[in-house]
Amino acid sequence: MNRLGRSACCWLAAGAVLGTGGCSGYTAMQDIPLPGGAALGSHPYTVKADFSDVLSLVPQASVEVNDVPVGRVTRIALAPGGWTAVVTMEVNGDVRLPGNAYAALEQSSLLGEKYIELSGPPSDQAAAGSLANGDTIPLARTDRSPEVEEVFGALSLLLNGGGVQQLKTISTELNQALAGNEPEVRDLLGRLGTLVGDLNAHRADITAALDGLNQLSATLAARNQQIDTALSDLSPGLSVLSGQRQQLVTMLQSLDTLSGVAVSTVNASQADLVADLKSLAPTLQRLADAGQDLPDSLQVLVTYPFTDQVLNGVKGDYLNTYLDLAAPPDTRIIPALTAADSDFPQPVTPTARGTSAKQLLPFPLPSASAVRGGSR
Secondary structure, three states: OOHHHHHHHHHHHHHHHHHHHHHHOOOOHHHOOOOOOOOOOOOOEEEEEEEOOOOOOOOOOEEEEOOEEEEEEEEEEEOOOOOOEEEEEEEOOOOOOOOOOEEEEEEOOOOOOEEEEEEOOOOOOOOOOOOOOOOEEOHHHEEEOOOHHHHHHHHHHHHHOOHHHHHHHHHHHHHHHHOOOHHHHHHHHHHHHHHHHHHHHOHHHHHHHHHHHHHHHHHHHHOHHHHHHHHHHHHHHHHHHHHOHHHHHHHHHHHHHHHHHHHHHHHHOHHHHHHHHHHHHHHHHHHHHHOOHHHHHHHHHOOOOOOHHHHHHOEOOEEOOOOOOOOOOOOOOOOOOOHHHOOOOOOOOOOEOOEOOHHHOOOOOOOHHHHOOOEO
């Protein structure tokens, strides 16, 4: 077939494709499914994924699970009111994915096309639910692979920025540091592993400590003016302390000597002190057994001989007092008392072993005119 015939065939094929697309509802070339794409089946479902950057992804790109095509990208749009891209995908209805599935933007080869890779959660997370029609994979569960330009840029920085020379220096220094110290380094790595494990086990405590430190920093920041004033007022006091440094040192040395003497004294008298405390224990026990009687007795002692009960016998502002004294037999009272020495009516009181009450007084009674009516 000559060149003209081949061109005519190509135009006829293109017209057939466009005609078929127009009859099937396709509005643009990008809406036409690519040949060899994934079979969506009779009941596909639609899911969306938010990406921070879709790079050069185009509609009709493949959607794969474990490198097996299961769907295609139908639409790429900017999220309303945001700066993220929303990728709409159609997935074969027979493919079931967990509700917390992940989506990654991958590249088939070094210069190949972009596609979406759907996968389950990482091994440290449990699968939950099922990805259903209309669900959206959030930005936190999407990612993309590095671009070729980024890899070459990092390599250029390593090669042109002198990184290789530093690697040689680091390798040489490591060899010199580790030569002959393998057991110590191995032990250090074991201890480091233990330390990291302990830190990992106390993550909650470390987080709480950091939160407390954050609160403390906020409190200190709120009281910045008071702290500045305190530090400014502290400067004169520090100057005085600096001037009296020698006296403070002498005082501390004397306190150290005193503490040594006190310790030696306590050690030397330890046995005697313990014995004294043990001897004091019975007395303290008796005082404890006395209970309320001891304070009551002390209260009466300071008011002797006129206790609180004497108030019941006070008539007006005078108090009449009668004394009844007893003495052993054959006790001589000088001078002897008679009834004529007093005008007071003498109460009849019992005698002690035959001795009258008036003979028991060791002093003369005052005259009636001096003490008539009682004593104040």
